[in-house]
Amino acid sequence: MIQVGIIGATGYAGGELVRLLYGHKEAEIKWYGSRSYVDQKYASVYQNMFQIVEDVCRDDNLKQLAKEVDVIFTATPQGFLAGVLDEEILSNTKVIDLSADFRIKDVATYEKWYGIEHKSPQFIPEAVYGLCERNREAIKQARLVANPGCYPTCSITSIFPLAAEGLIDMNTLIIDAKSGTSGAGRSAKVANLYCEVNENIKAYGVASHRHTPEIEEQLSYAAGCPVVLNFTPHLVPMNRGILVTAYASLKEVKKPDGSLGLPDAAMIRAAYDKYYQDEKFVRVLPEGVCPETKWVEGSNFVDVNVKVDPRTKRVIMMGAMDNLVKGAAGQAVQNMNLMFGLEESEGLDLVPMFP
Ligand SMILES: NC(=O)C1=CN([C@@H]2O[C@H](COP(=O)(O)OP(=O)(O)OC[C@H]3O[C@@H](n4cnc5c(N)ncnc54)[C@H](OP(=O)(O)O)[C@@H]3O)[C@@H](O)[C@H]2O)C=CC1
Numbered sequence: 001m002i003q004v005g006i007i008g009a010t011g012y013a014g015g016e017l018v019r020l021l022y023g024h025k026e027a028e029i030k031w032y033g034s035r036s037y038v039d040q041k042y043a044s045v046y047q048n049m050f051q052i053v054e055d056v057c058r059d060d061n062l063k064q065l066a067k068e069v070d071v072i073f074t075a076t077p078q079g080f081l082a083g084v085l086d087e088e089i090l091s092n093t094k095v096i097d098l099s100a101d102f103r104i105k106d107v108a109t110y111e112k113w114y115g116i117e118h119k120s121p122q123f124i125p126e127a128v129y130g131l132c133e134r135n136r137e138a139i140k141q142a143r144l145v146a147n148p149g150c151y152p153t154c155s156i157t158s159i160f161p162l163a164a165e166g167l168i169d170m171n172t173l174i175i176d177a178k179s180g181t182s183g184a185g186r187s188a189k190v191a192n193l194y195c196e197v198n199e200n201i202k203a204y205g206v207a208s209h210r211h212t213p214e215i216e217e218q219l220s221y222a223a224g225c226p227v228v229l230n231f232t233p234h235l236v237p238m239n240r241g242i243l244v245t246a247y248a249s250l251k252e253v254k255k256p257d258g259s260l261g262l263p264d265a266a267m268i269r270a271a272y273d274k275y276y277q278d279e280k281f282v283r284v285l286p287e288g289v290c291p292e293t294k295w296v297e298g299s300n301f302v303d304v305n306v307k308v309d310p311r312t313k314r315v316i317m318m319g320a321m322d323n324l325v326k327g328a329a330g331q332a333v334q335n336m337n338l339m340f341g342l343e344e345s346e347g348l349d350l351v352p353m354f355p
C-alpha cells in the first residue's frame, strides 16, 4: 500500500483527491492536512464523507509528514510548497504539487505572472511537468511533479497535435476558455457568491491570466519555437467543467501528394489520431461532435475535436474536461500511478455522470 498525505485536503482539489484515492486499490490516506480545521473530523468539513472517512484533520507540517508517507499531494495556494520545500523532504518522499509553483521553468516569468517571489527556485529544474500524455517517461523517474493547471491541461491537450505537426501558424493562436466556479476554490470571495455567478457569464484575467505563460511554454516545446498567444478565460455558472475553443490559421504544408497547400480535414484529423489513438483519457470525438462538459463530468477524460473552416482558412480546436478531475486531482492520481509503477488508470476508471 502506498501511504499518502494530502496538504490542503479541505479545499476543492484536495476534497476531490480524497474521493478518488478512497477508491484506489493501492493507496491509503494517512494525513488529511488543513490549516483551519486541525483536530476536527474530516467528515465534518465534507459531509459526503460521513461514515466513510473517520480521520481528523492534521496540520500542514510537511517535514513531519514526509517521514511518514510515500507521497505527498500539495493542493495548496500558490507559493506554499515553494516556501517550505527542501532536500530533506524530497529525499524522504515524493511530492505532487497541484499549485503552479514548479510548472514554469523560468523563475522570472513565474514571479512576474504570479506576483510573488519564488522561495525555492533550486528545485525548478528537476520538477517534471505532469501532463501524463506528454511526459510519461520523465514522470516515472520524478521526485517532484508539477501537476498542470486546469485551463492549461484542456488547452494544451486540444491544441498539441496541430502544434507538434506544424499544421497551424502559432502566431495566430487564440484560446477562449470557460470554467465552472469550483475552479476558483472553496474560500470565500465576493466574485464567487451565488448572486454574482448565477445567470451570469463574464471574462476575467483578460490578457493577464496566470495560465497564459504555462500554456505558451508547453506549446513552445510542442511547436519547437517561442509561442505568444491570447488566452481569455470566462467564469460560467456551473460547479465543474472547462470548455476550450481555440482558433488558429492553417499553415501551408507539403501534402501527401507532394504539392504545397493548406492541410485538409483528413490531415488535421490524422494528427489527432497519431497522438491520441492509444491514450485512454483523451477521447477524440467522432467528426462533427463538439465536446461538452456534461459528457466528461466526474471523469478523468478530456474530450477533444477539431473542425477546419475552409472559408476563413482557420481551424477550430475544442476540448472539454472536469477541472477537478483531469484538471487537478485525477491527473495528480494518474501521476502518482506513473511514479509508483502502477497501472496508469488505477482508481481512475470513472464513468462520466449524466445528467
Ligand atoms: N479548483 C480547481 O479546479 C483547481 C485547483 N488547482 C490548484 O490546487 C490548489 C488548491 O486549489 P483549490 O482546492 O481550488 O483551493 P481551495 O481554496 O479550495 O483550497 C485550498 C486548500 O489549501 C489550504 N490552505 C489555504 N491557505 C493555506 C496556506 N497558507 N498554507 C497551507 N494551506 C493552506 C486550505 O486549508 P484550510 O481551508 O483547511 O485552511 C485548503 O485545504 C491551488 O494551487 C489551485 O491553483 C489546480 C487545478 C484545478
Ligand SMILES: CC(=O)N[C@@H](CCC(=O)OP(=O)(O)O)C(=O)O
Binding pocket: 098, 099, 100, 148, 149, 150, 151, 179, 180, 181, 182, 183, 184, 185, 211, 233, 235
Ligand atoms: C474559475 C477560476 O477562477 N479558475 C482559476 C483557475 C483554476 C486554478 O485553480 O488554477 P491552477 O489550475 O493553476 O491551479 C483561475 O482562473 O484562477
